Amino acid sequence: MSVSLILALGLGVLGYVIAPRRAVAAAGGDARKLAALPRQYGLNTLLAVLVPSFAILIAGSLAGAGLYLGWAILIVAFIGFAGSLFNITPDYRARTHAESWIKLILIAASVIAILTTVGIVFSMVFEARNFFSQYDWKDFFLSAEWSPNFRGNSSLGILPLLWGTLYISFIALIFAVPIGLFAAIYLSEYSSRRMRSIAKPAIEILAGIPTIVYGLFALVTVGPFLRDYFAAPMGFGDSASSVMTAGLVMGVMLIPFVSSLSDDIINAVPQTMRDGSLGLGATKSETIRQVVIPAALPGIVGAILLAASRAIGETMIVVLGAGAAARLSLNPFEAMTTVTVKIVSQLTGDTDFASPETLVAFALGMTLFVITLCLNVLALMIVRKYREQYE
Amino acid sequence: MKDTQMTNAKISTKGVQVHYADTHAIKDVSVEIADKTVTAFIGPSGCGKSTFLRCINRMNDTIDSCRVTGDIRIEGEDIYDVKVDPVQLRAKVGMVFQKPNPFPKSIYDNVAYGPKIHGLARNKAELDEIVEKSLRKAALWNEAKDRLLSPGTGLSGGQQQRLCIARAIATAPEILLMDEPCSALDPIATAQVEELIDELQKSFSVVIVTHSMQQAARVSQKTAFFHLGNLVEYGDTDKIFTNPEDPRTESYISGRIG
Structure with missing residues (x-):
């Protein structure tokens, strides 16, 4: 051949x-x-x-x-x-x-x-169907207990994993979106050309760091720091791996996604818009808030969404930062884990692809896929509704 | 109504120089612009007329490499004084740009933008009134009254430019600067805007930069001719176009340079 x-x-x-x-x-x-x-x-x-x-x-x-x-x-x-x-x-x-x-x-x-x-979706759908033929879907979606047992008879409830995923992503986004957006606004509207030519690549370096390295940072630096200075003194427990650790470190990872994309989009808003607003006696920040950001909104939402999908799909930082214990808790200084981490742990080691304990990975994956899809659709709707088109 | 004496000068400039990095864009320009008149700046491309216009509301401040020196006074107040807030100044000196640039907002919000920022209306009813009055003055009310909430970017080019004029009027300025307001418009829209300028002259002092000498002749009472950064000649429009003093003005008017 x-x-x-x-x-x-x-x-x-x-x-x-x-x-x-x-x-x-x-x-x-x-x-x-x-x-x-x-x-x-x-x-x-x-x-x-x-x-x-x-x-x-x-x-x-x-x-x-x-x-x-x-x-x-x-x-x-x-x-x-x-x-x-x-x-x-x-x-x-x-x-x-x-x-x-x-x-x-x-x-x-x-x-x-x-x-x-299409192929990826189909392979997931078929394996997930296999799983649901062996395991009741009500137990999967509604049970709050996750304790896989390779001799059979496991509890495979997705709720604690989903909770961990959303909690960590939420903290990461709360951290990354304002910082990324403000950095983007500074870079595109306020900074001098020289400053921008230095700062933008410097921020983008963050995007090039492998997530495992972030994970190490979380494990040896951020985790112990949060435990010693916040969690322990405030009586939130003494776990070094926590939702907070993973969330913050993930947030740092997401900053360049938000800032770099938003910066490009804010820059694409025509200068005539700004002139128009400044010419009416608006201050710089009024102009940014009321004219530039609304005009750039679709792109900014897109940037945030990209960051959100990255957060939901992130694995390494969670393993090293938040641990691998499935838990439903509100305490942000407690170790928890996410869907992706459990997918990995269910599929590593000696596995046959017939038991519900391994097939559950596909059901988990499918659920994640559907969630991110819904996020995308939601964002699209938001953008449609609030978009202010400039031409 | 020709105002030959310059007793009621609204804007007066003395020895204004503008530099962009290495270029000397405006060389020692002194003019006195009267209130409630239309003053046209004409001249070939790159002669500095737009730059000079942008000095009057300090829009040049937004360009990093631009340096303005000399004395520009509006009603006797030096607008480049450290005590003057350029933001306040621009509320008093409205500007209409070359390309219609309505905000990507509704027609209503476009006009209400300035009044909202400067707190000119105490309540919604007053704001509505300002919006209506401004749109009426800009001769856009009849076309826009039924679609105030649809986006301003959906209007035609001429309507957009009138919307921008309405937007500028809404902040109740004393001076209206227009930077080639008709260069992106077709002849019909141009005629409408020119008619509007005639109307505006009753309440504002209008300064218009234009490439079209016919337009300058049609709308203005005073004309200033710029060439290579110099103010070559300034005087009554009639005189500039029929009996210019400077040979350069004459060449430009008759189409030999420019």
Whole structure:
């Protein structure tokens, strides 16, 4: 198969070299009489060979046609090669044909992205259905107890995990959204160009730190600090891993998401809007509050939403910062855990994919997916309702 | 009504210089602008007329690299004095920009924006009244009264510009600066705005920057001709257009430069 792929590639390159000459020859040696530039004949042949070959390769591998696939690729490549060379006449519109091949490639790229999403959803749906055939959905959604037991007879209630997820995300967003937004406003409206050119990349470095490193920071620095200076003196317990620890550290992680995106969006609000407001005698902060932010709102909500989905899906910081104990509690200095952490712990180690203890991971994943989806829809509705469009 | 004496100067400037980083944009400009008249600034692109206009309400303050020196007084008060709050000043000196720039809010909120910020209305009824009066003055009331709550950005270009004028009038300014207010409008909308300027002149002192000499001739009583940052000639519009003193003015008027 790899041999025929290489052959197909060779055929394409050969066509790329031959086709222009053939075209020029067909026009009696005068390239100006052709309907397209000579190299466009070459490009057309190259694409006519390669695009169908790759399509067959992908389709064939999915269908499992192992043995004959190599031959099929070769045949398709050759048809493309011979066909496009045979078609060459001075009137042949190679330019438009090459364009439609390119369009096909672009369509394929977007289809792949969409199909992958659909595939992920389906795989989750099927496994989650397996789970619910073995475990009562009422116990899953309504039970407040999470105690998996690999010898069977576990309680797999999602509520404590969901609570942990939402609690930690909430703290993270409460921390990250105002700071990120204010930083964005400062950077885009107040700071000098020099300051901005330094500060913006500096904030964006935060986004490049791997979350495991944040987790370490939470484990060795923030956790003990919060315990010694806040939790213990105020009588909230003596746990180093806590919702607060994970929430704060996650908040730091989210700042660049909020600030960087919001900054770009605030910058995209036309200067004429600001001039209009300032020209009426509004102060800078009035202008920002009443004109700039409303105009940038859809983008800002989008930025916050992106941060929220990151928070809900975050795992490493939670493991190291908040621990792995499923618990329903209001005390922010107590160790808790999230859905994602439990997905990991249910699927690591020696597992067979038939017991409810492992299949629950898919039900958890599905629930998370639905939650983030709802968040997205909600945000979209908010944006529609309050959007102030400038043109 | 031609006002040849400059006894009631609303705005008077002396030796104004403006620098942008390395460029010397305005060179030693002194003018006296009378109250309740329309004064037009004309001149080729880049001659500094817009820059000079933006000095009068200190909009140039928002540009970092811009430096203004010299003396600009409105009713005798030096507006570049440290004691003067540019924000207060801009409430008194309204501005209409080249491109209509209504806020992405409803028509009502666009007009109510200034009065709300400056606390000009004690209650909703007064605010309604200000909005209606301003829209009427801007000759937009009849078109807008049934859609006050729909977005201002949904209006046509000419309506948008009149909305911006209404918005500027609503803060009860004494001076109205217009920076090429018709350059983005079609001839019909332009005619409406010009008619409006004629109307506004009764209550405000209007300063208009324009590229169109015909427009300057139609709407203004005084005309100032700028060239390469210099104020070349300033006087009655009639005189500038029929019998200019400076050869540069004459060349520009007759289309030889610009």
